[in-house]
Amino acid sequence: MNAVNEAWFAMDDLHQPELLARLQHKIDNKTKPLGSLGRIEQLAIQLGLILGTESPRLSQAQMLVCAGDHGIVKHGVSAFPSDVTWQMVENFLAGGAAVSVLARQHGIALNVIDCGVNHDFTPRPGLLIRKVAYGTADSLQVPAMSSEQCQQAIDQGRDIVKNLPGNAVLLGEMGIGNTSAAALLLARLGDLDIADCTGAGTGLDHFAIARKVETLRLVLKRHASATAPLDALACLGGFEIATLVGIVLQAAIDNRVIMVDGFIASSAVLVATRLAPRVQQRCVYAHRSAESGHRLMLETLQATALLDLGLRLGEGSGAALAWPLLQSASDILCDMASFESAGVARSD
Numbered sequence: 084m085n086a087v088n089e090a091w092f093a094m095d096d097l098h099q100p101e102l103l104a105r106l107q108h109k110i111d112n113k114t115k116p117l118g119s120l121g122r123i124e125q126l127a128i129q130l131g132l133i134l135g136t137e138s139p140r141l142s143q144a145q146m147l148v149c150a151g152d153h154g155i156v157k158h159g160v161s162a163f164p165s166d167v168t169w170q171m172v173e174n175f176l177a178g179g180a181a182v183s184v185l186a187r188q189h190g191i192a193l194n195v196i197d198c199g200v201n202h203d204f205t206p207r208p209g210l211l212i213r214k215v216a217y218g219t220a221d222s223l224q225v226p227a228m229s230s231e232q233c234q235q236a237i238d239q240g241r242d243i244v245k246n247l248p249g250n251a252v253l254l255g256e257m258g259i260g261n262t263s264a265a266a267l268l269l270a271r272l273g274d275l276d277i278a279d280c281t282g283a284g285t286g287l288d289h290f291a292i293a294r295k296v297e298t299l300r301l302v303l304k305r306h307a308s309a310t311a312p313l314d315a316l317a318c319l320g321g322f323e324i325a326t327l328v329g330i331v332l333q334a335a336i337d338n339r340v341i342m343v344d345g346f347i348a349s350s351a352v353l354v355a356t357r358l359a360p361r362v363q364q365r366c367v368y369a370h371r372s373a374e375s376g377h378r379l380m381l382e383t384l385q386a387t388a389l390l391d392l393g394l395r396l397g398e399g400s401g402a403a404l405a406w407p408l409l410q411s412a413s414d415i416l417c418d419m420a421s422f423e424s425a426g427v428a429r430s431d
Contacts, residue, residue: 093336097132097364106131112421116430122389126367126412133340133365134250138417141340141410143249144191146399147330148175148182149240151199151323152218153260154227155302160263160295162286165218168259169202171398175257176209181396182255185403191253196243198236199322200258213239215322222302226309226318227264233317233325240329244337251340252330253369253406254348255399258323265350266376267299267319272312272353273383277303282346282375283395312357320354327351328358335362340409344402345372345394349380356384369405370394 106128111117118124130139150172156165174180175195178187186193196211197204201218204210215236219227228236244252258264262284270277277299283292302319309318316325328351334341335355343352343366355362363384370390371377381388389408394401422429 094359094361095338096361099132102132102135102137103128105137106416109137110416112423113415113419114422114425114427120415123408123412123415126409127416129367130340130409130413131416133338135338139413140417141251141413144251144253144406145247145249146182146186146191146193146253146255146403147196147243147327148194148255148257148399149196149198149323149326149330150257151261151321151326152201153258153264153321154219154221155223155263155298156260157221158223158298159291160298161259161284162291163259165201165259168257169200169204171257172197172200172202172204175398176207180398181400182398182403185400189403189406191403191406192249194243194247196326198239198326211243213243213326215239219321222267222319223298223305226306227320228317228322228325230313230317232322233313233320236322236325237329237332240326241333243326244330244333244339249339251342251409252334253342253399253402254327254330254344254351255402256323256327256344256347256397258321258347261321261323261347262374263295263299264319264321264324265347265380267302268315268324268350268353269376269380269383270299270303271310271315271319272357273379275379275383279379280376284374312354316354320350324351324354328354331355331362332359335359335365338365341366342402342406342409343368344399345370345397346374346377346380347397348399348402349377349384353380353384367405367409370401372401
């Protein structure tokens with residue numbers, strides 16, 4: 084609990100009226116009709132508030148793909164076997180996954196983190212081994228994690244960020260079964276029906292989704308008393324989600340820009356915001372996933388995503404796709420001419 088308390092007390096309120104006024108004046112005086120760049124203008128102002136300057140420059144962006152396995156997979160909640168988790172980690176490291184291609188395209192540093200994969204990896208550059216255990220326990224029977232394991236994962240996430248350069252982190256994940264963990268967290272922390280939170284995940288058909296919903300309903304009943312954020316995370320979540328919670332908390336303390344990917348990454352942010360509401364001020368939501376629960380997740384977080392492209396891959400792929408929009412917002416604010424500097428007449 085100490086890490087969470089420290090995160091709360093160390094986190095600044097970014098509602099700074101004087102800086103906000105200066106940023107608004109600056110964007111309003113660019114060579115364009117007032118408000119004509121729409122949400123890019125809002126994004127530019129948010130970047131300025133997060134980074135504490137009228138000229139926010141993004142530097143050394145870090146994609147953090149957290150991976151872990153889930154004991155609940157044995158109940159048929161995924162269309163793919165657990166071995167796909169470690170196989171995809173190898174694919175990330177080999178540069179062949181979608182997020183690998185997109186990170187390379189946009190100059191984003193890719194960090195893959197073994198938070199709890201049921202596999203032993205050969206150490207190599209780009210891989211951080213922070214394994215808490217070889218996958219979570221079966222949450223239908225017992226808590227997915229002990230409270231000590233949950234705290235360990237959070238602490239490790241915070242330590243990872245402390246040792247990274249740059250002022251922006253992009254959240255990614257990999258873990259067969261983790262849409263179930265995300266749906267459980269949304270249902271519990273958002274006080275929603277699990278059927279509304281549960282989707283196809285890796286590609287389940289209608290009948291398999293119905294079976295998944297009933298399994299998850301039993302999980303929630305098993306852990307009915309786990310209503311506090313950390314208790315819910317330990318009982319229902321995954322090692323990769325808990326590590327992402329720590330990443331989000333530390334990035335927020337550091338006033339880094341946090342680019343949130345899809346459903347699973349958003350579930351980590353949901354937990355983090357329940358612990359420290361000011362986290363939300365640092366978050367940019369990349370896209371609205373096609374995973375059915377993500378719309379409800381965004382509504383619960385009172386967040387609006389930048390893109391809606393029907394994505395449901397995860398990995399951080401949506402965050403990487405949306406990254407150029409942040410770069411554009413920064414460059415517009417820093418480099419676009421004002422009416423005065425360009426000698427352009429204003430409208431009456």
